[in-house]
Amino acid sequence: MSEDKELDEIQAIFFEECVEGLGTAEAGLTAFANGDISAEVIAGVFRAVHSIKGGAGAFGHNALLTFAHAFENVLDRVRAGDIAATAEIGQQLLSAFDTLSDHVSAAMGRADVPQDGVALAGLNALLAGEAPVAAPTPSPATPEPSSQPAEPDETGFVPVAVALDLEDFDAPEVLAPEANSDDHPWRIAFAPSRAAMANGAEPLLVIRELERMGARVTHADLVKLPPLRELEPEQGYIRWELLLDGSVEQQELDECFDFVAPDSFIEYRREGATIATANEPEPIVASEAEAVTAADLSGTDEEDTPPVSAPPVLLIVPPSPPPATPPGDAKVLDAASQTIRIDVTRLDMLLNLVGELVIRNSILNDRLAAEDQERVELPQLARLTREIQDNVMSLRAQPIRQAFSRVPRIVRELCAATAKQVNLEVQGEGTEVDKSVIEKIGEPLTHMIRNAIDHGLESAEERIAAGKDPVGTVRLSAEQKGARIVIRVADDGRGIDRERVRNKAIEKGIVAADTPLTDEDIDNLICAPGFSTAETISNISGRGVGMDVVRTNVEALGGRIEISSTPGQGTSFTMVLPLTLAILDGMIVRIDGQRYVVPLAHVVESIRPDPGQVKALSPTSEVIDLRGSYVPVRRVSDIFGLYGHERRSPEESLVIIAESDMAGCIGLMVDTIDDRRELVVKSLDQNLYPITGLSGATILGDGSIALILDIDALVSAANSSGARFTLKGMAA
Amino acid sequence: MTELTEAEAPAAQDMKIVTFTLCGHMFGIAMTALLEIREWEEPTPLPGVPHYVRGVTNLRGNVVPVVGLSERLGWPPSETHARSCILVVNLDGKQAGFLVDEMNDIVTVNMAEIQPPPALDGADTSMIAGLVRVVDRGSDENETGRSGNNAMVLLIDVPALSLTRHLDAAA
Numbered sequence: 001m002s003e004d005k006e007l008d009e010i011q012a013i014f015f016e017e018c019v020e021g022l023g024t025a026e027a028g029l030t031a032f033a034n035g036d037i038s039a040e041v042i043a044g045v046f047r048a049v050h051s052i053k054g055g056a057g058a059f060g061h062n063a064l065l066t067f068a069h070a071f072e073n074v075l076d077r078v079r080a081g082d083i084a085a086t087a088e089i090g091q092q093l094l095s096a097f098d099t100l101s102d103h104v105s106a107a108m109g110r111a112d113v114p115q116d117g118v119a120l121a122g123l124n125a126l127l128a129g130e131a132p133v134a135a136p137t138p139s140p141a142t143p144e145p146s147s148q149p150a151e152p153d154e155t156g157f158v159p160v161a162v163a164l165d166l167e168d169f170d171a172p173e174v175l176a177p178e179a180n181s182d183d184h185p186w187r188i189a190f191a192p193s194r195a196a197m198a199n200g201a202e203p204l205l206v207i208r209e210l211e212r213m214g215a216r217v218t219h220a221d222l223v224k225l226p227p228l229r230e231l232e233p234e235q236g237y238i239r240w241e242l243l244l245d246g247s248v249e250q251q252e253l254d255e256c257f258d259f260v261a262p263d264s265f266i267e268y269r270r271e272g273a274t275i276a277t278a279n280e281p282e283p284i285v286a287s288e289a290e291a292v293t294a295a296d297l298s299g300t301d302e303e304d305t306p307p308v309s310a311p312p313v314l315l316i317v318p319p320s321p322p323p324a325t326p327p328g329d330a331k332v333l334d335a336a337s338q339t340i341r342i343d344v345t346r347l348d349m350l351l352n353l354v355g356e357l358v359i360r361n362s363i364l365n366d367r368l369a370a371e372d373q374e375r376v377e378l379p380q381l382a383r384l385t386r387e388i389q390d391n392v393m394s395l396r397a398q399p400i401r402q403a404f405s406r407v408p409r410i411v412r413e414l415c416a417a418t419a420k421q422v423n424l425e426v427q428g429e430g431t432e433v434d435k436s437v438i439e440k441i442g443e444p445l446t447h448m449i450r451n452a453i454d455h456g457l458e459s460a461e462e463r464i465a466a467g468k469d470p471v472g473t474v475r476l477s478a479e480q481k482g483a484r485i486v487i488r489v490a491d492d493g494r495g496i497d498r499e500r501v502r503n504k505a506i507e508k509g510i511v512a513a514d515t516p517l518t519d520e521d522i523d524n525l526i527c528a529p530g531f532s533t534a535e536t537i538s539n540i541s542g543r544g545v546g547m548d549v550v551r552t553n554v555e556a557l558g559g560r561i562e563i564s565s566t567p568g569q570g571t572s573f574t575m576v577l578p579l580t581l582a583i584l585d586g587m588i589v590r591i592d593g594q595r596y597v598v599p600l601a602h603v604v605e606s607i608r609p610d611p612g613q614v615k616a617l618s619p620t621s622e623v624i625d626l627r628g629s630y631v632p633v634r635r636v637s638d639i640f641g642l643y644g645h646e647r648r649s650p651e652e653s654l655v656i657i658a659e660s661d662m663a664g665c666i667g668l669m670v671d672t673i674d675d676r677r678e679l680v681v682k683s684l685d686q687n688l689y690p691i692t693g694l695s696g697a698t699i700l701g702d703g704s705i706a707l708i709l710d711i712d713a714l715v716s717a718a719n720s721s722g723a724r725f726t727l728k729g730m731a732a
Numbered sequence: 733m734t735e736l737t738e739a740e741a742p743a744a745q746d747m748k749i750v751t752f753t754l755c756g757h758m759f760g761i762a763m764t765a766l767l768e769i770r771e772w773e774e775p776t777p778l779p780g781v782p783h784y785v786r787g788v789t790n791l792r793g794n795v796v797p798v799v800g801l802s803e804r805l806g807w808p809p810s811e812t813h814a815r816s817c818i819l820v821v822n823l824d825g826k827q828a829g830f831l832v833d834e835m836n837d838i839v840t841v842n843m844a845e846i847q848p849p850p851a852l853d854g855a856d857t858s859m860i861a862g863l864v865r866v867v868d869r870g871s872d873e874n875e876t877g878r879s880g881n882n883a884m885v886l887l888i889d890v891p892a893l894s895l896t897r898h899l900d901a902a903a
Contacts, residue, residue, distance in 0.1 A: 352793025359790075594776065640779030682795045684778075687826045688788070691780055697788060697795045705776040705790050 009339060010406040013442055014055040016341070018104045021048035022097075029097050032090035042085065045093075046075045047549055051443055052104065058410050058446070061107040067116050068103070070123045071096055083126060096123055184270040185246045186253065188215065191239035191265040207240060209256050215244035239265065246270065344435050347396055354389045355680065359703040361385050393680075400478045400487070401429040403438045407449055407476060414453045421460055421470060422453055427477035433485050437577055441487065444550040448489040448573050449474065451547060456493035456571050466568065468492070475572075484559075490572035496565040498522045523563040527551040550575075586679045586698070588706060589656065589670040591636045595706040597679060597698055598668065602711040604657040606673060614650035614669075624655055624667045631657060633667035639693060639714060660715040668714070681708060693717065745843040751836040751866065751885050752819065755807040758836060760864070760885040765821045769835060772816035789829060791820060801830040804893060805859055821890060839866045839885075846887065861889035 028045035053068035074093070077083045102114035188210065192203045207217065221239035225231070244253075250268075257266050361382050365373055372378070404426055411424045457463075457472035464470050475490040498519060505525045506513045517525075527547045550573070554561050559577035586597040587606075607613075607624070614624050614633055623630040633655060648671060655667040679698040684691055695710035749760040750769075775787030775798040784803035788795050798818060802810045810816065810833050818829040846864045849857040864885050 356790075356792045682793075684788070684795060687795060687828065688778075688781075688785075688797045691778060693779060697776075699790050699793060699795075703790050705788055705795060707776065707778070 007409075009402075010409070011059060012339075012341065013406070013439075014059060015104075015108050017055060017443060018052050018107075021052045022101055022104060024048040025097060025100075026094075029090060029094045032085070032087075032093065037085040037087075037090070039079070042075065042079045043548075046072065046079055047552075049075060049100070051549065052100070054446060054450070056107065058406075058413060059107075061103075063113050063116070064100075064103040064107045067100060067120065070120055070127075071100055074123050074126050077127065089126070092122060092126065095119065186215075186242075186244040186248065186268050186270060188242040188244055188253070188268040189239060189265065190242070190257075190267075191221075192236035193264040194235050203236070203238070203240070206256060207242070210242055210244065213244060213248055213252065213256070215242040217241070218243050236264070244268075342395075344396075344439075347392070347435065351392050351396055351680070354385070354392045355699060356703075358385050358389050359699070359701065362701060363703065396435055397432040398435050398438050399429060400431045400433050400438060400441075400485075403441050403445060404429045404476060404478070406442065407445065410446055410449050411453065411474065414450060418454060419459070420453060420457050420472060422457065423471050423473045425473060425475045425477075427475070428479045431478040431480055431485065433478075433480075433577075437485060440553055441575065441577070444553045444575065445487070445489070447547065447550050448575075449476070451573070452489050452491040452493070452571070456491035456495075458494050462494075466494075485575075485577045487575040487577065488572055490570060492570040495567040495569055495571055496523055496526070496563075497567070501525055520563075523565055526563065527561065584679050584681050584698070584708065585676075586708065587656070587676050588674040588700070589654075589668075590672045590674055591670050595674060595700065595704070596636060596670075597706050597708040598656055598658060599695075599708065599711060600676065602658045602660060604659050604665070606654055606656045607667075609650045609653070609655055611651050614655070622650070622669075624650075624657075626657065626667075631665050631667045633669055634714065635669045636709065636714075639717065658711045658715070660712045664715060666711070666715045668709075679706075679708075746840050747843055748838060748840050749864075749866075749885065749887065750819070750838050752817070752832040753834040753836060754802045754805070754810065754832055757807075758883050758885050759801075759832075759888055760839075760866075761819070761821065761888050761890055763838065765823075765890045767820040767822055767827065770818040770820060770829070772812050772818055772831065774812075775829075786831060789818070791827065791829070794827060796820065796827045796829050798829040798831060799893075801832055801888075805888075823890060823893070837866075841866060841885075849886075859889055859892045861887045861892070863887070 025045045025048040028041045028048070031041050032045070049068055049072050053065060053072055056062075056064040056068055071093075074083065074096075078085050078089065078093075083089060096119050099114055099116045099119040102111060103116065105111040106113040190203070190206065192206075207215075211217075217240055219241040221241070222237070224239075225237045231237075253268055257264075365378060365382065368378070407426070408424060411422055414420075415422050452474050453472075457474070458466065458468075460470040463472065473492045475488070477490075478485065478487045480486075501522050502511075502517060502525070505511045505522075505528070510525060510528050511517065527550065551561055554575050554577065559575055562574040562576060563571070564574070565571040584597070585600040587600055587603055589596050589598055607626075609624060614622050615630075616622050620638070622633040624633045633650075648669075650669065653669045653671060654673060655669050656673075657665060657667050659665050679700075681696045681698060683696050684694060693710055693713050694707050695713075696708045697705050698708060700706050748763040750763055750766055751758055751760045753759070770791075773789060775789040777787040778785060778797075781797075784800045786798045786800050789798050790796075800809055801819075802808065810831050812831070813833075815834045817832050817835050819832055819835075820827060820829050841864045846862040848862055849860045851857070864887060865882050866885050867882060
């Protein structure tokens with residue numbers, strides 16, 4: 001059930017990517033057909049189709065895969081210049097593109113699988129070098145052998161799109177009450193949830209009602225009942241089982257449970273087969289369920305999970321007449337659609353407004369007289385707004401698990417396709433990243449995993465010959481490092497064969513034969529457009545688009561990609577991404593009446609200098625004696641040249657020692673430290689432009705703005721402007 | 733002004749303008765560019781920006797720059813007082829706040845009555861879209877020094893303030 005839902009979610013993401021990809025491809029092809037034939041346009045279309053193909057393969061949409069593969073073949077030839085890129089070809093590709101769109105719609109369950117025989121033939125004709133057929137005569141409906149997406153394929157995947165189609169639920173039910181003709185007695189199980197109790201549902205009344213209909217309680221399950229002193233009267237602990245005469249209509253039963261909170265456990269079936277499960281079982285301790293899911297996800301051995309099958313229960317609606325649909329039914333309906341995808345900008349707008357609500361609330365509080373502040377309404381309102389804020393915040397930051405959850409499946413399928421044995425290790429999937437990051441890393445992640453398994457890992461025989469465990473390991477990890485998210489895909493395979501990469505790059509004309517290349521340069525060639533070392537072009541990889549896509553997407557996110565490889569020991573690809581709209585842990589400092597934020601990740605320590613500890617090097621530069629090392633000290637107001645106030649003596653100030661990964665240490669002289677808290681980073685370039693020395697701004701509790709210092713920039717500015725003293729430099 | 737013409741064209745060549753005072757002179761901008769009017773609040777100063785960018789302020793969770801419009805147009809900087817306002821405008825999809833001395837009125841003018849600024853030697857009128865005469869209902873004659881109740885309004889060409897372009901260049 002949970003895997004099913006997960007799959008739906010992943011599929012939904014894939015479909016969204018498909019739609020995006022189609023948009024890109026269409027724009028490119030239109031430009032192409034209109035005569036704008038540039039390498040970038042073709043490469044863009046190629047990438048889009050390649051990604052669609054990849055996803056189609058991963059989800060077992062065979063018809064789509066077949067067609068996209070053919071399409072891609074043609075594009076590849078066009079890209080290579082084997083097929084002349086003329087406007088006619090563009091036209092023909094555009095019509096083939098329409099068939100591709102139909103295939104995507106079919107995969108989404110929105111349309112029938114198109115008859116692609118003609119289009120395929122057209123593409124193959126292009127491949128074979130024939131002139132484009134002007135008006136291909138539609139051969140009378142040749143049935144496509146591969147056009148059967150509804151059939152479970154060898155991966156056991158069954159598209160469950162039907163469950164998403166709400167209209168279907170209005171249709172007469174398959175398992176209508178005709179089955180009631182044989183009057184098997186009903187078996188009813190009922191366990192009210194905490195929510196039901198909180199709503200004031202009285203289980204006793206429900207049971208009395210059932211008894212009135214002729215039911216009798218056969219068993220009361222008291223297993224979950226705690227000792228008396230731990231008993232929470234609001235919690236539902238007991239599960240009743242009842243037996244009821246089969247002559248009672250199911251509808252009457254439905255009515256009986258109408259007013260019980262929908263998350264309660266309610267199940268009734270006729271002696272024999274399950275007819276209706278009105279609601280999902282809800283364990284008393286909700287977190288238990290989550291813990292189980294999390295454990296499942298982190299479990300490395302995904303092979304044991306049984307093949308996915310759509311439980312028929314999902315599709316069953318209690319056969320009550322449509323007009324009298326009780327609210328509980330809605331719950332059953334959305335089993336398949338309980339997640340909503342929301343535009344991130346709308347989420348941001350909400351977040352901004354809620355932040356403002358909190359601020360106005362505290363301002364209102366300040367303006368009220370003390371006795372009014374004590375009134376119960378105001379603290380309640382404040383608490384409520386805080387809660388809303390927390391909730392909205394948590395919407396924006398999502399655990400990276402969402403992006404990682406598609407990986408095990410990809411690995412399984414690649415294992416099957418390459419006949420390699422792979423052990424997938426996942427770490428840090430609870431790392432919270434911004435929604436936009438999750439949305440954008442899906443595709444690069446797929447390519448990186450594919451690359452690691454197809455290119456990185458050796459076959460079992462090779463591994464044994466090399467004295468390695470025949471089962472290869474792919475390690476997928478995510479962690480937050482300061483204001484960056486580091487996502488790494490590492491394998492313990494053969495490593496990058498630099499000689500081969502170099503030769504291939506020369507052969508493909510990516511670099512000149514006499515270019516001197518460092519190991520690092522060679523590793524980076526992997527990300528060059530059109531590069532691939534694979535000897536054969538397969539469904540998995542070898543087109544040389546993959547790593548290009550990775551690099552393009554990562555750069556679009558403002559990140560970078562790092563490759564490190566040790567021959568014989570493995571390769572690791574690292575995406576270093578910024579946290580957009582990050583929640584930053586910051587120290588709020590006050591300098592000349594203005595408040596600034598120093599990101600806590602950069603703060604080493606804060607010192608109140610002793611007299612004489614800060615020494616002047618020149619009228620404008622100072623150093624602090626930090627246990628024998630001299631660290632440059634800067635006043636933020638000097639760096640920014642903002643204020644001409646009287647300078648506090650160092651003894652009246654605090655010095656914050658801040659460290660930058662790249663440029664060493666600096667002491668920032670501030671007046672006071674106000675606070676330390678989590679802050680929402682707002683970019684300055686949304687309405688202005690990026691300013692050197694600032695990494696953004698944040699809105700404080702009173703509605704005012706504090707600027708966030710960019711320590712990296714400040715340190716390098718300080719260390720390049722004369723005062724070149726780092727801890728290392730002075731330690732000698 | 734072309735975009736204003738397009739936006740207001742269906743309404744019988746009429747357009748609504750907001751008038752306000754800078755250094756005792758009456759200026760106006762098209763209503764279509766205006767998002768809201770706020771009380772003056774001292775913004776947070778920014779380092780390394782042109783002198784007329786007074787800082788940034790919080791507009792419902794958005795960090796918005798506040799521009800001294802008077803300085804931007806080359807007049808002496810506005811002194812802030814109780815009637816100072818911030819006009820929040822939309823500038824090519826970005827938001828900016830303009831500090832103005834006093835809000836005046838909202839008036840409807842006929843597009844045909846707007847005159848282009850006369851070309852004068854040495855006068856930089858690149859940020860003025862045109863001149864228009866309106867009936868001044870807001871302030872009295874002594875303050876504006878106009879005869880009758882008519883006042884000349886200098887219509888500001890908001891895109892020509894080129895804040896984003898200028899700022900981009902500064903970056």
